[in-house]
Structure formats: structure tokens, C-alpha cells
Amino acid sequence: MPYLVPASVFDSPQETIGAVPFWVGYHPDTELVAIYLDDELLVKHVAVLNLLDSAAALAGQLGLHLPTDAASVVLIGYGPPAAANTLVDIAHVLELMLRVHGLMLVTDGHCVCLQPDCDCPARGAGIAVEANSTQSAAHLAMGGLVALPSKAALHTLVAPDRAAQIRIQDAVTALPPHFTPEQGHIEFSLAQARNGRRLTDEQAAQFAMALTDHSLLSAVWAITCRCMWQRDLWLDLTRRLPDRYVAGPASLAAWCAWRRGEHALARYALDRAQRGPGTGLTPLIKNLLDAHLPAHRLNWPISI
Structure with missing residues (x-):
């Protein structure tokens, strides 16, 4: 299955961010990526939405994308620091339906974890991430998936x-x-x-x-x-x-x-x-x- 990577990829913000462009098909810019997981933390579906939409609209759309066998979701926003509030609001709504396993915002290669009870390295000031240098990126590339530099490149x-x-x-x-x-x-x-x-x-x-x-x-x-x-x-x-x-x-x-x-x-x-x-x-x-x-x-x- 193209989504298949070790469940441990979700133990590391760097490895999670490294996998996303291959699951999406390109490196996101101003998108919200929702990664739906089953009980064993295997990826069941990946949804990509416009992060510039309202929190209410995004939460509604993510609910429609919800697979029947999903147990949790990882939410990753790609956009400006001001988008953090939108992500937190969306997470509060989705928590009524399933567990939020991860909540992150990526801005210009800098990742911040937004979950208050998380002790990962990205919590607080955040960490620098380089998606292409991760083991998850190498794993998915060897599996034949492609991560183009942008959505525009995908269109070409x-x-x-x-x-x-x-x-x-x-x-x-x-x-x-x-x-x-x-x-x-x-x-x-x-x-x-x-x-x-x-x-x-x-x-x-x-x-x-x-x-x-x-x-x-x-x-x-x-x-x-x-x-x-x-x-x-x-x-x-x-x-x-x-x-x-x-x-x-x-x-x-x-x-x-x-x-x-x-x-x-x-x-x-x-x-x-x-x-x-x-x-x-x-x-x-x-x-x-x-x-x-x-x-x-x-x-x-x-x-x-």
C-alpha cells in the first residue's frame, strides 16, 4: 500500500513532516493536511484542504473525509504563524469525533507542535525540519512515490x-x-x-x-x-x-x-x-x- 510506513513515523515530527509530501504528491504551501490513522497508527486516508478557509468550514470538510475505520488523526498546517489559532479550533471540533494524535504548524521549514500535553521536540519554540532528509522520505521514494516541489508543478x-x-x-x-x-x-x-x-x-x-x-x-x-x-x-x-x-x-x-x-x-x-x-x-x-x-x-x- 502506498501509505505504508512504520507506525513509528508518528513518534517524530521530522519523520511525519518528511512523509507528507509523498502522501500528498507535492510539498504543501498553504494547506491543511489531515492524516487519518487506524488503531495501529497505519494511514487510512490523507485529506488536503485550503488552510485559508475558516476553521468551521475546514472542520466540516474534514468530518466528511473521515474514514469509517479511522481511530485518530494528525493535523498539519502549512502556512503563517497566525494559522495556529485556526488549527487549534479545528482540533477542538474533531476531538468530538476521534482522537487528535498530532497537531503541528509548519512555517518556512520550522515546525511547532500545538498540542498542550505533548512532550515532543517541536513543542514550545519548535524545531527546524528538512523533509527531504528524513528516513520516511527515503522509504516512500524507494517505494515509487513522488513528491513534486509545488502544487503548480503537479498541474504541469x-x-x-x-x-x-x-x-x-x-x-x-x-x-x-x-x-x-x-x-x-x-x-x-x-x-x-x-x-x-x-x-x-x-x-x-x-x-x-x-x-x-x-x-x-x-x-x-x-x-x-x-x-x-x-x-x-x-x-x-x-x-x-x-x-x-x-x-x-x-x-x-x-x-x-x-x-x-x-x-x-x-x-x-x-x-x-x-x-x-x-x-x-x-x-x-x-x-x-x-x-x-x-x-x-x-x-x-x-x-x-
Whole structure:
């Protein structure tokens, strides 16, 4: 499971802060990160909200994110020192529903623990933290998770490349009038990507046409996993394909990201998928994300 790290990570503010960017997908700036834990301090879900919202609104949203098997929550705010009061107010509300295992505010690499009964090093004046130098960061990076420098960097992974879109639209137009996509186009494209080769514009055009076929899309979906080469393939096509053909690849990018535990990236990819004609896969993935269902809880395979 992508969230899996030793429960001892929550014994150290440094190690907790080190894990967060990998669970979120990027280094937070002005966000509230809620890490929901079970009785064994294993992570069940991670929610990310805008810390600039009111304490009442944030507490309400966090209640909606609450997994049924959560026993406690760690709240970490990323923002100015003035946000401390907001965090404390939110914690008071959440304590009515579950135990607050940790409450911290991170400002410019400085972490302060806000729990009055805590004796951790971050209590009081706080401590300096360097997320990238922690064991938890190394553990999650070795597990294949990615922590981008910012939310903006996350968005660039799915942002359309207008020049590439024009080239591939021209390549689609240049296909023979009676071109019919087949399983062979799928197998060739996947083999190219698995071997580290980027699809040419012509190959991408053929693959785009193949993914508009429901049976071929279903076949690709059935073998889409959390491999890094698949992540790279679907994101590349999401950026390059014209909106008319982007729903299939972007949905697969969202699916791959969700299976990897990169839920923020999955949301961005899903939004991109909704820019074009839909597929049966797009609403299914949206329902999974809205339900905050972790990948390991889904019986696989399923059909669309």
C-alpha cells in the first residue's frame, strides 16, 4: 500500500513532516493536511484542504473525509504563524469525533507542535525540519512515490501541450480514411513505453484512436497498474493529445495515479479527462476518488 510506513513515523515530527509530501504528491504551501490513522497508527486516508478557509468550514470538510475505520488523526498546517489559532479550533471540533494524535504548524521549514500535553521536540519554540532528509522520505521514494516541489508543478504534469496537440491532430487527420484500430496498436504502444521509448506523433495518433474503442480501452484498463513507466505514458499522452481524444488516456492516468496513492495527481488527471468526450471509466474513477477509497480495498478486476 502506498501509505505504508512504520507506525513509528508518528513518534517524530521530522519523520511525519518528511512523509507528507509523498502522501500528498507535492510539498504543501498553504494547506491543511489531515492524516487519518487506524488503531495501529497505519494511514487510512490523507485529506488536503485550503488552510485559508475558516476553521468551521475546514472542520466540516474534514468530518466528511473521515474514514469509517479511522481511530485518530494528525493535523498539519502549512502556512503563517497566525494559522495556529485556526488549527487549534479545528482540533477542538474533531476531538468530538476521534482522537487528535498530532497537531503541528509548519512555517518556512520550522515546525511547532500545538498540542498542550505533548512532550515532543517541536513543542514550545519548535524545531527546524528538512523533509527531504528524513528516513520516511527515503522509504516512500524507494517505494515509487513522488513528491513534486509545488502544487503548480503537479498541474504541469497534465497541462495540455498546445503545439503537440496540433501535431497529433494533424497525424490523426493523415491516417488512412478506413483506419481501424486493433489490439496490435495497443500492444505495440505499450511495448514501446515499457522499453522507455516515447511514442512518435503518428504512433500517439494511432493509440489515441485505439483508446476511443470501448473494448480496447477496457483491455488497457485491465492491465494498467502502478508502474512508473505506465504513469509516464499516460501523463505524456494526457499532455499531448487533443481534447477530443484525451478522455481515455487521462482517465488511465488518473487510475494509475490512484493505484499509486497519488490522489492529488489523480484529481488533476480526472479533471483533464472531463475536458473531452467521456468514457465509462471517467465517472467510475470520479466515484472512487469522491469515496476516498484506497486502491487496496477494491476487488480487482472489475468491468466497465
